[in-house]
Amino acid sequence: MKKALVCGAGGFIGGHLARRLKDEGFWVRGVDLKAHEHCTSAADEFVIGDLRDAGFCRSIVEHDFCEVYQLAADMGGAGYIFSGDNDADIMHNSATINLNMLDACLNKGVRKIFYSSSACIYPAYNQEDPENPDCSEASAYPAAPDSEYGWEKLFSERLYLAYNRNHGMQNRVARYHNIFGPMGTWDGGKEKVPAAICRKVASALDDGAIEIWGDGQQTRSFLHVDECIEGSLRLMRSANFEGPVNIGSDEMVSINQLVDMVCTIAGKTLNKVHIDGPLGVRGRNSDNSLIAEKLGWAPCQPLRAGLESTYSWIRQQVEISNSAATH
Numbered sequence: 001m002k003k004a005l006v007c008g009a010g011g012f013i014g015g016h017l018a019r020r021l022k023d024e025g026f027w028v029r030g031v032d033l034k035a036h037e038h039c040t041s042a043a044d045e046f047v048i049g050d051l052r053d054a055g056f057c058r059s060i061v062e063h064d065f066c067e068v069y070q071l072a073a074d075m076g077g078a079g080y081i082f083s084g085d086n087d088a089d090i091m092h093n094s095a096t097i098n099l100n101m102l103d104a105c106l107n108k109g110v111r112k113i114f115y116s117s118s119a120c121i122y123p124a125y126n127q128e129d130p131e132n133p134d135c136s137e138a139s140a141y142p143a144a145p146d147s148e149y150g151w152e153k154l155f156s157e158r159l160y161l162a163y164n165r166n167h168g169m170q171n172r173v174a175r176y177h178n179i180f181g182p183m184g185t186w187d188g189g190k191e192k193v194p195a196a197i198c199r200k201v202a203s204a205l206d207d208g209a210i211e212i213w214g215d216g217q218q219t220r221s222f223l224h225v226d227e228c229i230e231g232s233l234r235l236m237r238s239a240n241f242e243g244p245v246n247i248g249s250d251e252m253v254s255i256n257q258l259v260d261m262v263c264t265i266a267g268k269t270l271n272k273v274h275i276d277g278p279l280g281v282r283g284r285n286s287d288n289s290l291i292a293e294k295l296g297w298a299p300c301q302p303l304r305a306g307l308e309s310t311y312s313w314i315r316q317q318v319e320i321s322n323s324a325a326t327h
């Protein structure tokens, strides 16, 4: 039986990935600091531990893992990444995890690690026009990410590719763009935009108001987690394409449009109230030319379809939490 390791299996994408690998017949070991908050892990074995500990990393890697996915990172939504208060932790924790996992895999003879980098590596100077951001892979340099989270990702993607060049590894690097879907963080400050908006809409009374950070004209694209996993597996299993490559949607919307879409799904009319908040770049969209060329595949699911299932799941979470608070 083929064996896979998923680091960060207690998180949003790692949880979905463990399920997909199980469905494909893999034996899966999941590793995380914590259990998954929203479901029972699909992994055959779930090890709780800290990947900042090099000894722990060596203990969880085995030579017969044919696929290793390194998704663990200290991360969160804009409120966590852009406040500046968490920069040292973000950089130290995530870089240490990546250094340790590369060392452990090399040491055990595992040749291929999938690494999830981020669209946050792209230079802020190419993302000032909300209608026309440039996020083609080649535009990453001269580097100027707008957060320390992005700088750590850029360092780590270079580290994985350096191990390919110097140690004959075949690591794969993807740059994820705003992944969303059910069973992700939806409150508490580390949630991303689609989850935060779904929660706010689900919690609001019809004809009420919804608070939006900034003027809402900043643009983004959002990729449903199922397509994120599909792209990740295709990259991991591609014959010789190491990346970095974008895994994202190229259906760009403004945050105001995203709010309108969620309101339509919910059947609510809400008044948008624009408030100050951490924002990130002005515009961002996935450029899917390279993935289409190299993998013969690119995400194509309409945003609206993914939002429907995500809204429905978050509305349920809001209802469960409201009813727990009143009992």
Ligand code: NAD
Binding pocket: 007, 008, 009, 010, 011, 012, 013, 014, 031, 032, 033, 034, 049, 050, 051, 052, 070, 071, 072, 073, 074, 075, 076, 093, 097, 116, 117, 118, 119, 175, 176, 177, 178, 179, 180, 185, 192
């Ligand atoms: P997540 O926060 O839900 O999952 C990350 C997991 O890593 C968490 O469960 C966390 O507990 C675990 N972790 C953190 N530090 C650890 C440590 N020291 N030891 C063991 N486990 C540790 O995030 P996600 O949305 O599932 O993202 C997965 C990966 O994809 C991350 O590397 C992230 O940077 C990258 N990414 C995500 C997005 C997105 O939109 N979700 C976008 C770009 C890149």
